[in-house]
Amino acid sequence: MMAALTRILGLHNLALAEDVVQDVLCRALRAWRYAGPPRDASAWLVTAARNRAIDLIRRERTRRQFAPDLELRSEYALAPTVSAMFEQGEIEDDLLRMMFSVCAPNLSEPAQLALVLKLLCGFGTSEIAAALLSSEAAVEKLVARGKETLARAGALYEVAGRSQIEKRLEAVQHALYLLFSEGYHGSGEPVQEELCAEAMRLCGSLARHPVCSTPRTLALLALMCFHAARLSGRAAEDGSLLLLEQQDRSRWDRALIQRGFDLLDRSASGDQISEYHLEAAIASKHCAAPSVAQTDWAGIVELYDLLIRLRPSPVVALNRAIAVGEARGAEAGLEALDAVAKDPKLRASPFLPAARARLLLRAGRSEEAARSFAQAANRARNPAEAALFASLRGEKRN
Amino acid sequence: MPNFLYIFRGAGMNKQSPQEMQQQMQKWGAWIQQLQKDGHFKAGEPLETGGKVVQGKRKAVTDGPYAEAKDLVGGFLLIEARNLDEAAELSRGCPGLDVDGSVEVRPIAILNM
Numbered sequence: 001m002m003a004a005l006t007r008i009l010g011l012h013n014l015a016l017a018e019d020v021v022q023d024v025l026c027r028a029l030r031a032w033r034y035a036g037p038p039r040d041a042s043a044w045l046v047t048a049a050r051n052r053a054i055d056l057i058r059r060e061r062t063r064r065q066f067a068p069d070l071e072l073r074s075e076y077a078l079a080p081t082v083s084a085m086f087e088q089g090e091i092e093d094d095l096l097r098m099m100f101s102v103c104a105p106n107l108s109e110p111a112q113l114a115l116v117l118k119l120l121c122g123f124g125t126s127e128i129a130a131a132l133l134s135s136e137a138a139v140e141k142l143v144a145r146g147k148e149t150l151a152r153a154g155a156l157y158e159v160a161g162r163s164q165i166e167k168r169l170e171a172v173q174h175a176l177y178l179l180f181s182e183g184y185h186g187s188g189e190p191v192q193e194e195l196c197a198e199a200m201r202l203c204g205s206l207a208r209h210p211v212c213s214t215p216r217t218l219a220l221l222a223l224m225c226f227h228a229a230r231l232s233g234r235a236a237e238d239g240s241l242l243l244l245e246q247q248d249r250s251r252w253d254r255a256l257i258q259r260g261f262d263l264l265d266r267s268a269s270g271d272q273i274s275e276y277h278l279e280a281a282i283a284s285k286h287c288a289a290p291s292v293a294q295t296d297w298a299g300i301v302e303l304y305d306l307l308i309r310l311r312p313s314p315v316v317a318l319n320r321a322i323a324v325g326e327a328r329g330a331e332a333g334l335e336a337l338d339a340v341a342k343d344p345k346l347r348a349s350p351f352l353p354a355a356r357a358r359l360l361l362r363a364g365r366s367e368e369a370a371r372s373f374a375q376a377a378n379r380a381r382n383p384a385e386a387a388l389f390a391s392l393r394g395e396k397r398n
Numbered sequence: 399m400p401n402f403l404y405i406f407r408g409a410g411m412n413k414q415s416p417q418e419m420q421q422q423m424q425k426w427g428a429w430i431q432q433l434q435k436d437g438h439f440k441a442g443e444p445l446e447t448g449g450k451v452v453q454g455k456r457k458a459v460t461d462g463p464y465a466e467a468k469d470l471v472g473g474f475l476l477i478e479a480r481n482l483d484e485a486a487e488l489s490r491g492c493p494g495l496d497v498d499g500s501v502e503v504r505p506i507a508i509l510n511m
Contacts, residue, residue: 071434075443076473080427 001049002119003094004085008053010067011101012151014119020056021122024048050086054079068155093159095120095205096212100157101150103171110134111146112175113182118143121198131182131195162211169212173220173276176203180224184231193231200224207263218267219276225260226283229253241388245292257287278307297327314343322355330363350379354389401440402485404475405502406494408468414497425493433477438488442475472499476506 001024005017027048028037038044057072071077084090102115113132117123125143129136159165176199183195203221206212233247264280282303289295304320317340325333337356346352357372373393380386414422426444433439447470451462463470472494479485482505489501 069435071430071439074430074439074441076475077427077430077434080423081431084424084427 001045001091002122003098004091005049005053006098006119007090007094007156008057008067008070008072008082008085010065011153011156013064013066014147014150016056020049020052024052046086050082054082057082092205092208094156095202096159096209097156099172099175099202099206100159100165100168101153102146103168103175104149104153104157105171107146107149109175109178111142111149112171113179114139114142115146115150116175116179116202117198120202131192159209159211162214165211169206169214169217172206172212173203173216176206177220177223177276180227184227196224196228196231200228215267215270215272216274216276218263219274219280222260222263222267223276223280223283225256225263226280226287229256229260229287235384240391241384243388243392244286249290252287260284260287273306273310275307275311278303278310282307292326295326297323301327314340314345315349317343318346318349318352318355322359325355325359325362330359333359334363348379350376350381350385350389352376353379354392357392399478399480401506402477402479402482403504403506404442404477404485404489404492405471405504406473406475406492406499407471407502408494408499422493422497425496429491429493430475432491433475433488438477438479440476440478442473442477444473445471447472468498468500 002017002021005020006014009017009020024045028041028045032038032041057066057078061073066072070081072081085094098120099116102119103112107115110132114128117128117131118125123131125136125139128134128143129139132139134142157168180196180199180203183192183197183199200221203217203224206217207221229252230247232253233249233251234242236242260280261284264277264284267277267280282300285296285300285303300323301320304316304323307316308320318337321333321336321340324336334356337352337359340346341352341356353372354376357369357376360366360369360372370393373389377386377389377393380389430439430442449462450459452459465471477485477488479488482503485505486503489503492499492501495501
């Protein structure tokens, strides 16, 4: 709804579009209070938003400029054009235009994420602050400045041919990837399923669009499916985090895993292999395995090797080292881990000492392991992580 | 570029079902957006059927206009085109023509004094 309204009113009138949404929701609450919501509540909301938009433009059209590329002054065009913008297909297209507009190169990554949550997911300031582990004041500033930047752009980004949008599409994919990751293993709450769901919804829109459903997009959605399928198994009933080998694999979502494999198949067209392809392939190996022991670790190490060549990163190297430990034994894993341990980017990571401790434990070096576990617990970013590392230490003593 | 007035007559809106009318309105909307995109549209509005007519030196006001349905002006558009031929060509996109309406294309007069 927000996307359609912004398309009609223009990017420079974001605040006006937000007012309309607010107004429509208030009206809905009032109208539904006694009779209850109508059978098709979303159709009711769309009709109400459309009518509010038409009223608003009639009232303001001599004073304000709306979408610069639309003719809305004439009655011949006003109602038909606004109605057309609220058609299902158009709404989806507007959602994409909005996504592309927000992922502009002159906006920082945190600003892009905050705007995606604000304008495309309908999050409030406090929810965004919680999701991005930031203060409300900082988010407010980020959003306000971001809106100014958007307003200067004037019109929404036009999602035209594949070659024109290629660079911007990568930025959109990256933002959705970050959004999903923030939900999946963010630094705030251990698992924020809502963020993952929103990232998947938006990525689904990309995947349905003829121009945006590139192999990269399909691979990214596949990756999200594989991870999301395991979400329900990641935390125990009391909310504490579970390790891969502790997870009850029967709780994994089989339908989502199947969807992931279908998408991964479809993403295999074209001659490009992206980091999303590789990460999805790695996740698929976990999903396909009946247990940790029966996982194709050698295959996973190979995929990590490719991934490091494509996108060198200490985090990937850390994950690779863990896989090496499973595929070739604890000592080999420790060796691989030592090779990445000096990277300054991992200095604060709790996962490096945690991984080290687990490998040391398997190698029978329990005293060194205890020291590493203590280090991991010190670096934990949230209570659930701290509890996990503490429980691992306890396990060792038994 | 010279300006032209389109005068629409007898687009027969009242003989249509609500669905047909809605479709007809969508066509008008799309046509106007196209004219706007191509830089031809300047202004224009549909008209209600009733109104008042003021006439004569005595400036008498009567209800009206009571023209035959096919002669009734249903709306107007002010457009920009290179010449009369182009203006006439552009007017062929008018959705009213599909329901037995007509478009009168008139150049805006330049008054030299």
